[in-house]
Amino acid sequence: MYLSRVEIDTKNRYKTRDLTHLGAFHNWVEQSFPKELATGIRHRHLWRLDTLAGKQYLLVLSETAPDADLLLTYGVPGTAVTKSYDPFLSRLQDGQLMQFRLTANPTHTISRPGQKQGRVVPHVTIAQQRQWLADRAEKSGFQLVEQSIVGTDEDVKQVFDIVGRDWPMLHRKTGRGVRLSRVTFEGLLRISDVAVFKQTLTSGLGREKAFGMGLMTVIPED
Incomplete structure (x- = not known):
């Protein structure tokens, strides 16, 4: 790679x-x-x-x-x-703490009566988008780690932060253009299954990978 x-x-x-x-x-x-x-x-x-x-x-x-x-x-x-x-991939180990950055397209599927295939729709609130990542962490080979964020009055404990949210345009060859939900997460994680985690890093997380979503990068926590 x-x-x-x-x-x-x-x-x-x-x-x-x-x-x-x-x-x-x-x-x-x-x-x-x-x-x-x-x-x-x-x-x-x-x-x-x-x-x-x-x-x-x-x-x-x-x-x-x-x-x-x-x-x-x-x-x-x-x-x-x-x-x-x-x-870099070869040096990753179970239990290792890493700072991460991920840009993704958080979505969920709504079932439709009488149809086998549901409708994929974006998560739009910060709470929904945060939960989307939390729900995928363990099966993606990592655990989200709580850390202190310096606030105005006292340190605030949180697992990760959303540092960017927007709706960039995608023009397809046929049909009308669409806007995709793009969310950037940053935080601290611990590798829980290094083999699965390597697959997450190299294959991406979530949908719309061809259009700038799904790439997670990490650096070791000092």
């Missing part, structure tokens, strides 16, 4: 004029793997958008390394970096 990052050239509006919806970012990611396009053997590429210190980044997790030049299509020159993810 490979983890890549590139700073998006947001100051060059002409260069990034096409990046108006999630489908455009998806196309950017897919075009960065020309060998897969040529052979027709496509792999899933997890990706997400991060904003750090006022700069926006595209983060991509993939089975093969992307083409560095194509990854820079909408990026700031010299900022594309790709590293092997396997050494």
Whole structure:
């Protein structure tokens, strides 16, 4: 596995004029793997958008390394970096504490009378979105860990935080465009089943993985 990052050239509006919806970012990611396009053997590429210190980044997790030049299509020159993810995965252990960041599409299914397939709808409240992650933690190989958050009067105990919520547009090739619920979580976790947890990191969590959802990244807690 490979983890890549590139700073998006947001100051060059002409260069990034096409990046108006999630489908455009998806196309950017897919075009960065020309060998897969040529052979027709496509792999899933997890990706997400991060904003750090006022700069926006595209983060991509993939089975093969992307083409560095194509990854820079909408990026700031010299900022594309790709590293092997396997050494990091091999060092993960049960019981390890990790800081995590996850961008996901929290949804649930509503059953419909007389129909076998239910309707998938987004969770819209913060409470629902928090519960969505809590419900998936254990079966995804980790436990959410309570930590102290410094408040105005006294420290507040909480398991994790929601640091971003929005509804980006997705234009499909056919039909009308739709808005997807996008939620970014941050917090502390403990690995409870390292094999399952590695699968979560490499396969993603939740729906709409092709459109910037599901990628969890972690760093060891000091």
